Amino acid sequence: MGEFDLIRRYFTRPTPQAVLGVGDDCALLQPRPGMQLAISSDMLVEGRHFLSTVSPAALGHKALAVNLSDLAACGARPLAFTLALALPRADEAWLEPFSQGLLALADAHGCELVGGDTTRGPLNICITVFGEVPPGQALLRSGARAGDDLYVSGTLGDARLALEVFRGTVSLPEAIFAQARARLETPTPRVALGLALRGVASAAADISDGLLGDLGHILRASGVGAVVDTSIAMQLIATPAEDICAGGLFSLEKLLDYILAGGDDYELVFTAPASARAAVQAAAAQAQTRVTRIGCIEPAAGTPAVRLVDGNGVALARQFSGFDHFA
Amino acid sequence: MGEFDLIRRYFTRPTPQAVLGVGDDCALLQPRPGMQLAISSDMLVEGRHFLSTVSPAALGHKALAVNLSDLAACGARPLAFTLALALPRADEAWLEPFSQGLLALADAHGCELVGGDTTRGPLNICITVFGEVPPGQALLRSGARAGDDLYVSGTLGDARLALEVFRGTVSLPEAIFAQARARLETPTPRVALGLALRGVASAAADISDGLLGDLGHILRASGVGAVVDTSIAMQLIATPAEDICAGGLFSLEKLLDYILAGGDDYELVFTAPASARAAVQAAAAQAQTRVTRIGCIEPAAGTPAVRLVDGNGVALARQFSGFDHFA
Numbered sequence: 001m002g003e004f005d006l007i008r009r010y011f012t013r014p015t016p017q018a019v020l021g022v023g024d025d026c027a028l029l030q031p032r033p034g035m036q037l038a039i040s041s042d043m044l045v046e047g048r049h050f051l052s053t054v055s056p057a058a059l060g061h062k063a064l065a066v067n068l069s070d071l072a073a074c075g076a077r078p079l080a081f082t083l084a085l086a087l088p089r090a091d092e093a094w095l096e097p098f099s100q101g102l103l104a105l106a107d108a109h110g111c112e113l114v115g116g117d118t119t120r121g122p123l124n125i126c127i128t129v130f131g132e133v134p135p136g137q138a139l140l141r142s143g144a145r146a147g148d149d150l151y152v153s154g155t156l157g158d159a160r161l162a163l164e165v166f167r168g169t170v171s172l173p174e175a176i177f178a179q180a181r182a183r184l185e186t187p188t189p190r191v192a193l194g195l196a197l198r199g200v201a202s203a204a205a206d207i208s209d210g211l212l213g214d215l216g217h218i219l220r221a222s223g224v225g226a227v228v229d230t231s232i233a234m235q236l237i238a239t240p241a242e243d244i245c246a247g248g249l250f251s252l253e254k255l256l257d258y259i260l261a262g263g264d265d266y267e268l269v270f271t272a273p274a275s276a277r278a279a280v281q282a283a284a285a286q287a288q289t290r291v292t293r294i295g296c297i298e299p300a301a302g303t304p305a306v307r308l309v310d311g312n313g314v315a316l317a318r319q320f321s322g323f324d325h326f327a
Numbered sequence: 328m329g330e331f332d333l334i335r336r337y338f339t340r341p342t343p344q345a346v347l348g349v350g351d352d353c354a355l356l357q358p359r360p361g362m363q364l365a366i367s368s369d370m371l372v373e374g375r376h377f378l379s380t381v382s383p384a385a386l387g388h389k390a391l392a393v394n395l396s397d398l399a400a401c402g403a404r405p406l407a408f409t410l411a412l413a414l415p416r417a418d419e420a421w422l423e424p425f426s427q428g429l430l431a432l433a434d435a436h437g438c439e440l441v442g443g444d445t446t447r448g449p450l451n452i453c454i455t456v457f458g459e460v461p462p463g464q465a466l467l468r469s470g471a472r473a474g475d476d477l478y479v480s481g482t483l484g485d486a487r488l489a490l491e492v493f494r495g496t497v498s499l500p501e502a503i504f505a506q507a508r509a510r511l512e513t514p515t516p517r518v519a520l521g522l523a524l525r526g527v528a529s530a531a532a533d534i535s536d537g538l539l540g541d542l543g544h545i546l547r548a549s550g551v552g553a554v555v556d557t558s559i560a561m562q563l564i565a566t567p568a569e570d571i572c573a574g575g576l577f578s579l580e581k582l583l584d585y586i587l588a589g590g591d592d593y594e595l596v597f598t599a600p601a602s603a604r605a606a607v608q609a610a611a612a613q614a615q616t617r618v619t620r621i622g623c624i625e626p627a628a629g630t631p632a633v634r635l636v637d638g639n640g641v642a643l644a645r646q647f648s649g650f651d652h653f654a
Contacts, residue, residue: 019363023548024468025400025533026365026458031358036346038353039441041455043411045448073352084370084453114366117453121372126411126444126453128368131353141351206352221350 001090003118010099011083015112018080027114029080029130036135038076041128042066050185051166056094058185059125060101065189066208067129068109069266072194073206075139076131078111084128086121109191137198139270144203144222148271148297151280153193153289156211157237157255159184160262161244176243183238187266193291196283197270204270210261212306215269219297219305222271228295231311233259236292253318260308271297328417330445337426338410342439345407354441356407356457363462365403368455369393377512378493383421385512386452387428392516393535394456395436396593399521400533402466403458405438411455413448436518464525466597471530471549475598475624478607480520480616482565483538484582486511487589503570510565514593520618523610524597531597537588539633542596546624546632549598555622558638560586563619580645587635598624 001009007022015021020028031037044063046052054062064081071078083102087094106113111129162180164170172180190206197204203222205214211233219226234252236259237244244255272280277293284291298307308316328336334349342348347355358364371390373379381389391408398405410429414421433440438456489507491497499507517533524531530549532541538560546553561579563586564571571582599607604620611618625634635643 019462020465020467025397025531026367026403026465028401028460028465029364029366030462031362031364033360035358037356037358037364039356039407039409039455039457040353041409041411041443041453043413043444043446043448043451043453045413045446045451048446048448070352074355076353080366082366082368082455084368084455086370086372086451116368117370119370119372119375121370121375121451122449124370124372124413124448124451124453126368126370126451128366128409128411128455130366133355135346135357138347138353138355140347204352 001092006090006095006118010095011113011116013103013113015114018112018114021112021114027082029114032132034135035132036138038071038074038131038133038138039128040067040070041126042070043124043126046123054185056098057101060098061105061186063125063127064102064105065187066266067127068111068189068191069206069208071129071131072190073139073204073268074133075137075194075198076133077195078109078191079130079132080112080114081106081127081129083113083116084126085116085118086124087118088120088123139194139197139201139204141203141205141218141221144218144224144271144297146224146297146299147274148202149274149277149293150226150228150271150295150297151291151293152207152211152236152267152269153190153291154267155236155238156207156265156267157259157262158239159187159264160258161239170244173243176239180239184264189266190268190289192287193268193283193289196287200276200279200283201270201272204268207265207267207269208263210263211269212260215306218269218271223300225298225300225305225307226295227298227307227309229311230256230308230316232292232294328419333417333422333445337422338440338443340430340440342441345439345441348439348441354409356441359459361462362459363465365398365401365458365460365465366455367394367397368453369397370451370453373450381512383425384428387425388432388513390452390454391429391432392514393593394454395438395516395518396533396535398456398458399517400466400531400595401460402464402521402525403460404522405436405518406457406459407439407441408433408454408456410440410443411453412443412445413451414445415450466521466524466528466531468530468532468545468548471545471551471598471624473551473624473626474601475529476601476604476620477553477555477598477622477624478618478620479534479538479563479594479596480517480618481594482563483534483592483594484564484585484589485566486514486591487585488566488571497571500570503566507566511591516593517595517616519614520595520610520616523614527603527606527610528597528599531595534592534594534596535590537590538596539587542633545596545598550627552625552627552632552634553622554625554634554636556638557583557635557643559619559621
């Protein structure tokens with residue numbers, strides 16, 4: 001199978017919204033009058049963003065999910081994406097499920113595959129996604145203000161827990177592991193929540209490198225600090241603590257590491273004025289997505305920008321840092 | 328140097344046109360009212376799209392040039408691009424010249440770096456570029472009609488010739504090689520010509536995989552055939568034939584291979600009605616880009632879709648094919 005057959009068979013589909021899809025030098029989009037275009041690009045490399053053991057269908061899902069998560073963090077509605085793919089070889093047994101996993105998630109979000117590139121090389125998946133947002137309504141990292149509440153969506157830490165099972169540092173009962181593994185391999189981008197938070201949240205980011213790392217981006221961009229109640233954060237992991245600790249390899253302290261700095265969560269961290277608590281809950285209900293208030297924003301007060309406290313407001317001594325591909 | 332320092336130092340720049348550039352979950356563009364957005368994505372892999380010997384500055388130039396070439400083929404005006412980069416390590420001695428080469432070409436075309444991704448992995452450069460074009464004015468592959476003239480811009484075959492010098496199958500005098508090498512490593516995207524051909528050309532494509540391969544895309548999309556005068560095509564290579572053949576390793580026949588199917592030319596192949604000859608020449612003059620009429624479009628007549636003839640109109644027996652990454 002040649003390059004162009006491969007593109008035709010697996011990656012060429014009708015594009016009812018786009019003016020022109022796969023098959024010319026460029027794709028053509030006609031933005032709706034007045035709308036801004038939100039753009040994000042993520043590159044996935046084997047061994048860093050996914051394990052060689054992941055199923056091609058899950059990988060197709062995840063490659064688009066991490067990009068949709070960036071649109072969600074901006075409150076943008078998905079429109080279209082391009083896929084650039086380097087493959088060691090044109091393997092139909094891989095391409096078929098990969099494209100199915102990818103396009104199923106694309107269809108679920110009305111996000112059209114409009115173009116891209118394929119080449120031979122070490123496996124590398126680069127997706128660039130396009131969304132639309134009315135001018136001035138994009139959720140930015142820079143809007144957090146002292147006194148705002150601090151929230152996260154969904155659950156945190158389960159993806160890292162699954163990764164640690166693969167690494168052999170933790171063991172879990174099979175059914176429990178399957179759930180954590182799904183969080184690692186097929187994350188759910190919080191697109192509906194991002195849309196519902198337009199005009200409600202003051203700042204937002206997606207959690208890809210760990211809560212503290214991505215919260216740090218908001219704090220730096222906004223020139224503020226934050227306090228996080230770890231007694232609430234501890235409850236954000238979906239996997240039951242008794243199952244995690246049953247293997248004897250684990251401590252609750254390590255669990256907090258995974259929740260605060262585990263990575264690969266693809267939830268949203270966001271802020272909103274205290275006056276907007278009802279609106280935040282309404283947005284969560286509309287998006288059918290759990291939202292938890294974990295702390296609040298403070299005036300900037302040095303390093304670290306995040307103060308971790310226990311349920312009594314007493315500071316924790318421990319330090320955490322987000323994921324850095326080159327650190 | 329960490330991931331975020333790297334992005335700040337080498338890839339964060341003012342974006343006077345874009346609403347929001349590097350540093351948030353998404354970039355934000357505000358399309359001009361009514362304009363369509365042209366999008367293209369190209370992934371460059373070491374050993375396939377460039378040699379390990381290429382200078383980082385030239386590689387930065389080429390990575391964007393091949394994307395701008397796609398915009399040129401559509402007649403779109405460059406606006407912005409994203410850069411996703413997998414690097415074996417964060418090497419400042421590489422990043423500094425790479426970013427300079429990349430951004431110098433970006434500046435020359437007013438094309439803003441608005442976002443992207445960096446990760447550790449086998450060297451891979453994926454750029455997605457955005458341009459604008461008025462509705463209905465994009466140059467497509469599908470517009471060629473029987474009777475149209477067939478043109479190419481610039482020169483063909485020199486990039487492949489330089490590659491063959493690197494491979495050791497050809498030798499060239501040093502000054503002559505330097506010119507061919509520049510065609511391979513720092514191609515000039517024909518953006519000005521693409522813009523000037525709006526409303527003049529009936530179809531266009533960029534020549535990245537060899538003239539016959541990319542012309543083939545136009546013919547398939549348009550449902551037509553073509554005849555190419557190889558006596559004219561033979562003159563499209565810039566490197567003097569006496570220098571190429573001086574090494575004794577070469578034949579004029581092989582030279583025609585490189586011109587028709589060499590790859591990496593990043594010129595435009597386009598068609599226009601015979602009534603538009605003066606307009607084509609005016610577009611070429613406006614863009615200060617050489618344009619050569621090499622044949623014409625015919626009704627579709629089977630395989631191969633391109634008939635190669637000599638200066639007397641007599642058919643050549645030889646077959647050629649374009650580059651295919653998986654063939």
